[in-house]
Amino acid sequence: MAASLPILVEELSKSYPSRMGLRRFPALKNLSFHLEAGEILGFLGPNGAGKTTTMKCLLGLLKPTSGGISVMGHRPGSSGARACLGYVPENPDYDDSLTPLELLRLLAAMRGFDSGERVLKALLARVGLAGWEQTRMKRFSKGMKQRAALAAALLGSPSLLIMDEPTGGLDPAARKEFRDIMLEENSRGASILLSSHILSEVETICSRAVILARGRLVREGSMSSLLSIEDTYRIRASCSGSLVEEDIPTGELQSRIDSLRASGCEIVEVARNYATLEEVFLAATGSDSG
Template sequence: MVADHLRPAADLVAALPPSPAVWCTGLRKRYRGRHAVDDVSFQVGRGEVVGLLGPNGAGKTTVIKMLLGLVHPDSGEAMLLGGRSGDPAARARVGYLPELFRYQPWLTAYEVLTLHMRLAGISLTERDRRDGLARVGLGERAGDRVGGFSKGMQQRLGLAVALVAAPELVVLDEPTSALDPVGRADVRDIVLSLKERGVAVLLNSHLIGEVERVCDRVVILDRGRVAASGSLAELLGQRELRLHLTGLTPPAESRLAETGVVEREGDWFTVALPADDDGVLVPDLVRDLAALDVRVHAVEPARISLEARLLGILRAGEGGAQ
């Protein structure tokens, strides 16, 4: 019970927004005189999916290990779910799928999940454990020994282990590296379902298309430093619309110009869309052009891809280094 003279302060604290799921500032780590991570700072909000991108050797896995307290940083600070990264109470609420892992080959999938349930200090019914395996596509292989699993099946089991304790934060280091297209789609659906439930996800992946589909924000690392970060809209820039039109009249040209800056190449027109487009601008534009007797042959949305943006940032960094 809170004393009366402390109640205003308690009410003030209760009204504060929850701390970020991940917060780090100034993380640095050197190996053999070389900076593996150099002044990395970012955060992951509750219920947010953040992608960690960059080439091999950029420091992504080292950052993840420092966040989880598996590697001690030379300098900088990190917090998980409002607690220090090394605090066991904070880490108990984190699910982690490492890039490289091995389970005892003589155990069945069900036994592996049961073992990690006990290590986490939680109690799950047999039904819950089997549902956890079914969720990652291993429902019919629960009784099979892990030694006979393909790499993709082991990856699915690792994901089930990461989720076994219903974590508030999930850290996935290359979760789809060994999966086929169906498996990647399954992981994507799981990540989106976690987001819907308010679970934060930090995702390290080389599959840029998967990152683009599920992430709210992206942090790009290059040679141990943050080369760029932001929402997909911020990183990818303004959207454009390409239209193949014939029979264009002066009133139709005016209608196009009302939408945004127009560039023309023959019968193809590229229109810059405003940032506050609520989704009705394009169908309204096509409707109005048709009403002005313009023949609309094609309508194509256009925006730089995340892959192209990533390559541009990395190549610009190489030029700066030279």
């Protein structure tokens, strides 16, 4: 089971030494979750919740204080794990003295991909950098650097994409382009761990989500189970010419419909109540503070 999961995190803890080194500040506390093959997992949490720390542990950039991590069945940072993942960092910044084409050419060569210039140019066009191939990245805006970083992450069609707020700072049209690329990659078979503060985006494209607060997992589940946290139905009925709306617990639904009909009301709509992801997020992360 573990070997087939793109990401498996078990009881992960990470603490940092304070400035004087006398105390340790816990950033992650016994965090456990997994990413299933072929899914897009939303990785949510307020600032300082431990999302980037977790991702850096997954990438082998940070050493866990305790706990276990498996990336594509390998140790994080090992050649086996590195070979099959693409990473889009938050605020990406490659060496800006390079052009994006040089960057991709060198990264492809480092990874041993036999990518011709046409393939690399097509990749740059796919992320919206057509016409900018030969421009040094020091002239790029933040959004263009993010596009270059996305192209770098997509090199070699990795089977696992780790994306740390890839669309932060992008305009709505660019966000849509990024989302479309993520969905295309996912339909190709790539598994994606997506950290984002743009909850509508996560709600749209992720099949599951985990929510962190203060280094702990506070909620986890499929998107439908997370959003249907209120086990109630909303009934809309027309009673004597006026519209009545009521939220009814599932167990009382049938009896309430019967009573409304008995009193001469016409049932207009019965629908399950769903929360927005923002409401779920605020409830989950707020509950942790207490």
